[in-house]
Amino acid sequence: MPASNRPFFRMGLFLGILSFGLLLVGCYPTHFQSTFDAAGYVAEKQLTLFYYIFWAMAFVFVAFFVALLYTVLRFRRRQGHDEIPRQVHGHTPLEIAWTVPPFLLLAVVAVPAISVLFELDTPPADAMEVNVIGHQWWWEFEYPEQPGILTAIVTANELHIPVGKPVKFTMTSTDVIHSFWVPKLAGKQDIIPTRKIVMWFQADRASPEGGFYGQCAEFCGLSHANMRLRVIAEAPDQFEQWVKGQQTPSKPAVELAGLAAEGANLFANVSFEGGQRCVFCHTVQGQAIQGKVGPNLTHVGSRGLIAAGILDNTSEDLGTWLQNPPGVKPGAKMPNLLLTDDQIEKLVAYLQSLR
Amino acid sequence: MAATTGALGGFLARPMGYTGVWGWVTTVDAKRIGVLYLVTSLTFFLWGGVQALTIRTQLAQSGLTVVSPGLYNQLFTMHALTMIFLAIMPMSSAFFNFVIPLQIGARDVAFPRLNALSYWIYLFGGLLLSAGYLTGGAADTGWFAYAPITEKTFSPNKGMDFYVLGLLVLGISSMAAAFNFIVTILNMRAPGMTLMRMPVFCWMTLVTSFLLVTAFPVITVALIQLLFDRYLGAGFFISSRGGDPLLWQHLFWVFGHPEVYILILPAMGVVSEILPTFSRKPLFGYSVVVFSGIVIGFMGWSVWSHHMFTVGLGAVANAVFTVSTMLIAVPTGVKVFNWMATMWGGNISLKTPMLFAIGFIALFVIGGLSGVSHAVSPSDFQQQDTYYIVAHLHYVLFGGSIFGLFAGIYYWFPKMRGRLLGEGLGKVHFWLMFTGMNMTFGPQHWLGLDGMPRRIYTYPSNMGWDFWNLVSTLGAFMIGVSLLVFLYNVWRSFSHGEHAGADPWDARTLEWTMPSPPPLYNFARIPTVHGRDPFWDQKYATDRSGRTHRLPAGAQEHDGHVEDVQNIHIPDPSYFPIFVALGLALAALGIAFHLAISVVGVAIFLIAIYGWAFEPTVEPRAHH
Incomplete structure (x- = not known):
């Protein structure tokens, strides 16, 4: 040729x-x-x-x-054709x-x-309100009190929304700039510390098993790649049920038995490596101390995923996470608490009881 | 003479040699400085390529652990910084230095020692910018370095300091060079070379230089604010302290978008030289090409917020920047039409420089078309910060700038070395690079639209991104192979290439009237210019019927009078530029490490400036 x-x-x-x-x-x-x-x-x-x-x-x-x-x-130029073309200016x-x-x-x-x-x-006037807070490297979702939601709900990394209803997000960040993006529902919107930025979207069909995928789209540091989220879009009655579940207090520690009860005790009262206790950073409704640094775990057992959506919420994956959080999500603020296998087993039992 | 001795003559006798390492270190000859720029920028280009290949290896499949997440973030940050500030910009400077004085009929640039200073600051600034790799981690916040992640709280290590200091130092180099070329182009043209007779490459250099002197102050302000934030706790970009992270974004992109045109306009200039030469026709619509270049330069200032469509500026701002961004496609489109019309009806020789120039047009147009889809902000909401943008920007900067600059290397290497680069190897290089480029960045359009964000060090296997990432990585290695072919070509042609003679391409502009390589003083006689293609008009004449024919060598017109070469005064070499640059770099380095280093740096800087000030450009020679 x-x-x-x-x-x-x-x-x-x-x-x-x-x-x-x-x-x-x-x-x-x-x-x-x-x-x-x-x-x-x-x-x-x-x-x-x-x-x-x-x-x-x-x-x-x-x-x-x-x-x-x-x-x-x-x-x-063809071979032998060496002529000078017309000089057009x-x-x-x-x-x-x-x-x-x-x-x-x-x-x-x-x-x-x-x-x-x-x-x-402009978001539609009848939109449901959700506050989004970006953290290095996880998502916090807050459903303020509004028609249909009697008391505020706080959850992490998994957003539940009803199909067919617009949702208005008011977003901010506690540290650096993030960007909230669920490609199948809407383009992205950056989240800037101390600003309140609004966006909205609406799901017109239910999400498949596992939800619609999303992830942080603005570079936000070491684990930017691991800052993922899921949106569970479900029929309005299923959504109502989810709301009801989130508003029902999880089983109080005193009613738990066996491993879960021991886990609850570890969670609330035992100091691990560096004097850290679980409750210093995490909230579980009903506990005396309610830390706000990490995700709210009141109903963590009801979620499908943990660690900003990079692990499934199974006993095995929870165990992996507790063993060494920064090993799973580089740079994670939760340190390696040097838990023993026995402690991990008990904590997993407790966390999974929080439904 | 007395002045020099009075200043520093005692321990720094003026260098007079033009040979050996010291000849290069002390040179103030624009041609030599051009070669220094070219060699240094190609070295940084290869280094940037190594970083790119490491990135592509990490992303070849899901879940790979070739590099750690921390190193990955340094790599993509430094890849961009290296390619933009240390490879493409100085490679353009290489051609400014080597070609501009020759094209306008001058013996050197306006300020030869300042020119040497620009080069040395570039070299030291480049090393400073990259120094983070040796001190516990280079900058890792992306080249755009969006506050507040750049603040000490989130980026405590030295990498970020080297980012700030390196860019500040490099800015001085760019500004000094830009002023130099503005003055050179405006003041040192040969008789008869009016502005509208200048080669388009000179025009694009002029526009680029104006962009440089206006854009760099903006980033300099932002960098100094960041420096104050990091060292003095000023809080310019910290919202909880009354500052604003978006201030950084505005300042950065007010600089950053003109910067894009700083990267592409010189390549457009190169291509505007090559297309006429290899089509044997004058550039079609010269004034329109020049004017659209100027318009692009101006409009480059009015589009910065299209980098910020997703930060929540609101519909009105987004609408304005959507429209202004789309408008910039008009002058760009006009340029492309004119290039096509230049080739139309020509007698096109498909030598390697021409292949790269045509490749430039093809790839640049693809980049421009994909650009329209994210100039439109609602469509950009999905594309922003995805691989779609990565694909777009590489079509423009790799397919555009790099292809244009490689066209320039193949075109002007014979003038620099006196020997042609191998044509066969050149073609192999072109086709490997062209195929590799499309294989690397073509699939990234798809990956971005399939939801793959930028700047992620890993991705899960269930996302469906593995296949095209693998293709992309293979393409990147094909580009790597093409560059090995290029290096081999340079190595072989350096001493075994075909002799070029003065005018190997039957070209149209003044640099080809000189022997290759040109003598130190460039022109023995300063030419008088009568038209846009002065050299072509010496060689060819068009008769009444419109037919153009070559004049016999003897009949070719030469005007201007031959001077005695011995009497041509050209600037003498100087030690001071490299010392001033060294002092400046040390002063900056000290800010990151220990102020004692800064004190030493400032001392060297001041002494060298003092010596420079009292050193005459041309040393008076007693025996004349």
């Missing part, structure tokens, strides 16, 4: 890869964080806008590459003319873009 024909081949290859990529979009809609699988109003609007731009740019792309390849191939009408199409094309894109921008900017 002569060198001058090879651009065709390479471009073909590239277009091939691109279209194969697009094909995959259709084939695997279950990619957990795919922006192509919008499950809510906001994400759908943003996706529609993206497709619109995509096709406009795809048109330009094809037109441009056809023109480029045609120019290079047609006017390439420019063509004013042509130059004026071709500033127009880019303007038109951009106008075509700009109009829907601006209208979507303003439409999505």
Whole structure:
């Protein structure tokens, strides 16, 4: 193949890869964080806008590459043709003319873009309120008192929302900048310390087993990659049940028996490495001391995941976590408390009783 | 003469040699400084590439542990800093130095010693910026270094200090060089070389230089505020103290977006030289290309908040920056049209420089088109901080800047060395790099839209990202192989390449009128310029019917008078630039370690400045 024909081949290859990529979009809609699988109003609007731009740019792309390849191939120097081409310096009408199409094309894109921008900017008035607090490296969700939620709920890393109802998030951070992102529900929004930033989304279908995936999108330090979350979108009656569950106090320590009771005692009263006690950092409703540094664990047993969504909430994974938290999530603020296997077994039993 | 001896003559006799290591260390010749810039920036480019390959190896599959999370964060931060400040910018400077005086018909730049100073500050500043690797960790907060993670509370180690000090020092280098080239281009053009007859590369250098002198003060302010925060507890970027982390973002991107054009405009200039030469046609619509370059430079100031669409500035601000960002596509599109029209109807020789120039256009356009999808803020909400952006920026900066600069290396290497780079190896280099580039960054568009965020050191296996990450990593290694081919080509051609002669490409501008490499004084006679393609017009004539034919060598016109080469006064070498730079770097280093080092640094700096001030540019020669 002569060198001058090879651009065709390479471009073909590239277009091939691109279209194969697009094909995959259709084939695997279950990619957990795919922006192509919008499950809510906001994400759908943003996706529609993206497709619109995509096709406009795809048109330009094809037109441009056809023109480029045609120019290079047609006017390439052939052996023995050493002539000097006409020395054309420019063509004013042509130059004026071709500033127009880019303007038109951009106008075509700009109009829907601006209208979507303003439409999505204000949350609907009937939205449910949730406060989001970003921490290095986990998410705190707070449902303030509002119609349908009689007393405030505090949970971590797993957000429950009812299908079909807009949710308004008021977000802040306790340390550095984070970014709240659940691709199937909406684009991201940065979270800035001491500011209160608002965004909203709505799930239009229930989440699959395990919820919609999300993760922090703004670099926030050592475990940025491990700052994940899940959104459980469920039918309104299921959501009500979840709310009820969260508002029912978990079993008081005195009613527990066996391992769980011993675990409750460890949790509340025993000082580990460095004089640390579990309650110094974690809240469990009903305990005398209620620390606020780490996630609220009042109903930790009811969650599917722990450690900002990087481990399942099983006895085994909980044990792994307790053995050495920074080993699982580098930089985690919870230190290695040098727990014995026996202590871990008891603590796991206690934590799993908190449903 | 008396002045020099009066100052420091006792222990620092003026260097007079042009050979050996000291000849290079004390040189003030723009051509040599250009070569120094090129060699240093290529070295940093390879170092940045090693960091990139380490990153790609870590991400090749889910859950790999090639590097620790901490080191990974240093790598992606330093990869960006290395490539932007230590590879692409100085590689452009290499061409400014080597090519600009030759293209405008000058014997040197306006301030030769300041020029040497810029280089030495760049070298020392680059080492300072990278020094964190040796002192317990380089900067690890991303090159954008969003406050408050850069504050002492969250980043207590020295890496962040080296980020601040390194960039401050490098800023001095860039500003000094930019002032130098502004004055050189405005004041030192040969007779008849009006502004609108300058080669486009000179124009883009001029625009870039103005961007540099206006953009760097902004980042300098931000860096000094950060320095105050870290050392004096000032709290400029700490919200609980009345400061604002978003202040950093605004200052950073008010600098950062013009910086993007600082990276791309020189490459556009290079390409605007190469396309006409290899198409054997003048640049189509010269004034429009120049004007759109200027417009891009201006508009580069009005788009910074498109880096901040997701920080919550509100719909009005986002709408304004959406529109201003989209508008910048117009002058850029116009440039592309003009490049295409330059090739149209030409007699296109597909030599390696031309391949890289065409590759530049192709890849840059892809980067521009993907740019439109995140210029539109609601669409960007999904793409911001994902691999889609990584793909976009590499199409623009790797496919754009790097391809443009490699086009320049293949184009001007013969002028620098007197020998051509191997054409066969050059083609192998191009096709490997072009394929590798698309393999690396093409799939990243998809990964980003599939929800893969940037700056994550690992990802779980169930996300469906493994396959395309592997492809991307293989592509990155293909780029690595292409660079080995390039290095081999340089090594072989350095002493065995085909002799270039003065004008190997049948080019159009003044640098090709000189022997390769050009003599120290550049022009024996300062040429008089009558048009935009002065050298072409010497070689070719167009008759009444519009047919262009080559003039016989004897009939080629030469004007200007030949001076006695012995009488040409060119600036003499000097020790002072490297000492001033060293003093400055030590002063900065001391801030991070111990103020005693700063005191020594400032002392060296002051003494060297004093000596410099009393040293004449050209040493009077007794025997003349």
